[in-house]
Amino acid sequence: MTTRSATGLDLGRFHEISVSTQDLDASLRFYELMGFSRGAVSDAWPHPYAVVTVGGVTLGLHEYPFPSPSFTSIHDDIHGALAVYRAAGAVIAFAKTGPDCFNEFGLCDPAGHMITLLERATHPDNAWNPNSTSQALGEFIAFSLPSAASEISVGFWQALGADPQRGRPSWPATWLRAGGLTIAIHDEAQFGYPALVFHRHGAAKSTRLKSPEGLSIVVVS
Numbered sequence: 001m002t003t004r005s006a007t008g009l010d011l012g013r014f015h016e017i018s019v020s021t022q023d024l025d026a027s028l029r030f031y032e033l034m035g036f037s038r039g040a041v042s043d044a045w046p047h048p049y050a051v052v053t054v055g056g057v058t059l060g061l062h063e064y065p066f067p068s069p070s071f072t073s074i075h076d077d078i079h080g081a082l083a084v085y086r087a088a089g090a091v092i093a094f095a096k097t098g099p100d101c102f103n104e105f106g107l108c109d110p111a112g113h114m115i116t117l118l119e120r121a122t123h124p125d126n127a128w129n130p131n132s133t134s135q136a137l138g139e140f141i142a143f144s145l146p147s148a149a150s151e152i153s154v155g156f157w158q159a160l161g162a163d164p165q166r167g168r169p170s171w172p173a174t175w176l177r178a179g180g181l182t183i184a185i186h187d188e189a190q191f192g193y194p195a196l197v198f199h200r201h202g203a204a205k206s207t208r209l210k211s212p213e214g215l216s217i218v219v220v221s
Contacts, residue, residue, distance in 0.1 A: 008084055011160045012075035012117055014179035016051065016060035017143055017196075020068035021213035024048045027061045030212050035134025044102055044122040051123045055132050055140035056182065057196065060122065061213075067093075069194050069215055070106065070114035071143070073179045078103045078119040109156050111147040113194060137219055138200025141168055143181060144218070146188035150174055153185045170220040171197050191218070 021027040028050055032038065036052035036059070048063035060072065075081045082095060082105050093114065095105040103119035133139045147153035154174045158164075165182060167175030173184035184197065195208075195216040207219040 009088055009090075009160045010075065010081055010084070011115070011162070011179040012073035012081070014071070014181040015074045015118060015121060016058045016072050016123070018060045018062060018066075018068060018070040018072040018116060019211075019213055019215055020066050021061050021063055023212060024050060024061055024063040026212040028052065031059065031061075033136070034209075034217070035136050037132075039123055041123045042121070044120070049122070053132075054134050054137070057140045057143065058123070059215075067108075067114045068213075069143075070116045071178065071181070071183070072116040072118060074121055075117045075119070078105070078117060081105075081117055109145070110149065110152045111145060111188070113145050115160075134198070137198040137217065138203065139198060140196065141182065141199050142171065142173070142175065142184040142197045144171065144173055144184040144186050144191075144195045144197050146190075146192050146194065147185050148188050150185050150187060157183070157185070168199060168220070170199065171218070191216075 031052040036054045039051040039053050041049055041051050050061045052059050079097060086092060090107050093106045093108055097103045104116060106114055106116040108114055157176055157178060162176040162178035165175040165177045167173060167184060173186035175184050193216045195218045198219045200219050203219045203221040209217040
């Protein structure tokens with residue numbers, strides 16, 4: 001699903017949460033232990049790369065340094081999208097475009113969280129079961145981003161076409177649907193890191209884990 005706003009800005013369709021790792025094998029072992037499934041990938045990237053999925057979320061694990069985690073989507077007209085974002089005054093963090101490279105560009109939301117748009121998929125969109133859950137973690141419910149000014153962050157994501165969504169009271173936040181992924185904007189005083197949030201019946205009030213590359217995982221009841 002493509003998410004387009006009244007401003008003409010367009011997130012495209014969600015593809016993965018891209019995560020930079022120094023040790024791809026260690027990251028894979030961790031996520032597979034947590035109940036994620038490994039998926040197929042293309043040869044789009046020259047660096048070591050793998051994909052793991054569970055429920056409604058896909059993680060792209062990149063053995064390559066970049067600001068992470070990144071909300072990463074696919075846009076069918078990457079050059080047109082870049083022009084529209086620039087015309088709207090967006091501060092482009094990076095842009096790699098041209099006939100001889102894999103085309104992509106990135107920008108940050110007001111809290112500094114990376115958003116990356118790609119010209120095409122780097123793994124099959126149908127490589128995962130959106131209804132699956134993890135026995136260890138439960139049901140994926142949101143990719144949650146901290147902000148010191150939640151209203152400003154929410155307004156930014158809505159300007160990119162994200163739609164309000166009803167959330168879960170066990171994770172206080174403002175909930176949105178962005179390009180097909182449920183995201184949440186939470187107060188950084190509550191939790192200062194981006195997190196994959198899962199719901200599991202009978203879990204402790206809040207269980208917090210860290211992956212080898214530092215991505216936070218929160219399990220709520």
